[in-house]
Amino acid sequence: MAAFTLTVHHGSPLLFVAGGHARLPDLIGMVEMASTVARMQGYERVLFDLITVQIQLTRDEHVELGQHAARTLAAMKRVASVVDPRFRVGTSEDAARTGGLQLRTFTSLAEASAWMVQP
Secondary structure, eight states: OOOOEEEEEOSSSEEEEEEEEEOHHHHHHHHHHHHHHHHHHTOOEEEEEEEEEEEOOOHHHHHHHHHHHHHHTTTOSEEEEEEOGGGOOOHHHHHHHHTTOOEEEESOHHHHHHHHTOO
């Protein structure tokens, strides 16, 4: 099992590139880190590139992740995630949006990047 890795790229938007196998604590930690970095550096948009991540979450964990993201990233104008089409469930996105977070999940980094720069 490949270790979960995370790289931060400062720019517009703030970009987190992850890889490996991810469980709920890994993804919650990533959201927490994004919140901290964004707040300290004044970012309003965060993009999570999870295209190479093997996501291992139950449906309930997807909901928990979305709810946590909504609470933790509430100050963000836009948040996007990019996942492999095999892991595109929509449950985390729905939970985050229900919680008021402007979040969209994509299966293409180009599409996510284009959405992130829209006013």
